[in-house]
Amino acid sequence: MCFFLMLAATDSILLAVMSYDRYVAICNPLHYPLVMNQTKCTQLAVGSWLGGMPFQLGQTCQIFSLHFCNSYKIDHFFCDIPPVLKLACGDTSVNELYAYAVVILLATIPFLLILTSYSKIIATIVRLPTAQGRAKAFSTCSSHLVVVILFYGSASITYLMPKSTHSALSDKLLSLFYTIVTPMFNPMIYSLRNKEVIAALRRLLLRA
Template sequence: MKHEEKKEGNGSTVMQFVLLGFSDLPNLQGFLFVLFTIIYMIVLIGNSLIIIITRFDPPLRKPMYFFVSNFSSLEICYVSVTLPRILVNLWTQNRSISVLNCGTQMCFFLMLGATECFLLAVMAYDRYVAICNPLHYPLVMNQKMCIQLAVGSWVSGIPVQIGQTCQIFSLHFCDSNQINHFFCDIPPILRLACGDTSVHEISVYVVAMLFGAVPFMLILASYSKIISPILGLPTAQGRAKAFSTCSSRLLVVLLFFGSATISYLRPKSNHSVGIDKLLSLFYTIVTPMFNPMIYSLRNKDVIAALRKLLLKK
């Protein structure tokens, strides 16, 4: 692949990148294309169904399902930032991407990733209020509050992530234009930069703590408060069902935050390409695939609404 660059002073600026993706697995290109296509369809269909039934089924017009609907919309956008490009690269074997498109992909990925962190925290807080303060729940989680929390989750990360993307792409990339990753993420981009990138790495750590560690701690705090009321449930069956729901949600949260945290908070010198790709698969593809089932499709009200919708059809 041609290495496009322009000279600028004593260095050079890359004009085009090459996403190597899964090129180190030449015999699995067809299999990976089919696999990722199936995953993308699962994400689109599962989340679209949730959006439809929470929008049109009256019993589901509650704060919890309002956030679930927002979360499903987010997952569609979040996965669509990376997976279509992966599929095109696998199908055409043309892995080049312009700097502008690479920066745009990174920016939207970071913004939607920040939204996911905050929205997961909001959903955990919603369950905390519903279980620990049921009498005050309608007052606390009123329509105005729900809209404010949802809008805040969507927009709060936009200025910071735009600024971080501009900061990353202000660097000079003069060693190589080959990104050994399947999308434009910060760690593999920083590996291509010339000169000292310690300031940028610190910036990444600070933003990762702000948008990752803080929401994660709020989620853990919410679920820790929920445990006591669950233990007080009168039947063993009720306790088992509640623990099953909480544990499955916490598992997905741990996968998402854990894989992303390791990727972004490890020192640049400790990064391994293979491990980075594996971790990225978890927070970009695997957890979004399971989220519709974990957060909605195991819920009896959602199943009833889905059955009603299918019977109408």
């Protein structure tokens, strides 16, 4: 659970870092080599990996300090917070409150940063004089936007909605998106910007 939560936090922060990269590339293209230099990229990457570790480690320790008096078998694909808390005895409201706080810190805040970046990106794209320039700028962001929607959409429903409003089956289906579907499609989504990949897909479709 600890590794899963830390990697999910890293993914969330990295998506915010990538939106900042898109913002600099589109809104300040002449300053991009200076702003997004090798040192800055390394710092942002390391910060993404280390940023969520203390919170997720603390959350894991807090959850597994609870008493589990019934079955130890969870009704889920992996050891996630909601199905584990369902097995705990006694009051888990403190754990749920801590989980909400961590989600706000490591998911909601990065998501708001992404929205802020894209609001400025869209404003810049609208002001571009040519349709070709607008299309090129939008293609730079399209793959990242698809991943953001898939990841944050499914994860927010799972962790932020009350437990009474969704079943264990819906939790399983939603968890598939941010744990399996989104990572599996990431290489394909991001490579669609590559002209060689697009040309290969066209040849494959025309052959079919």
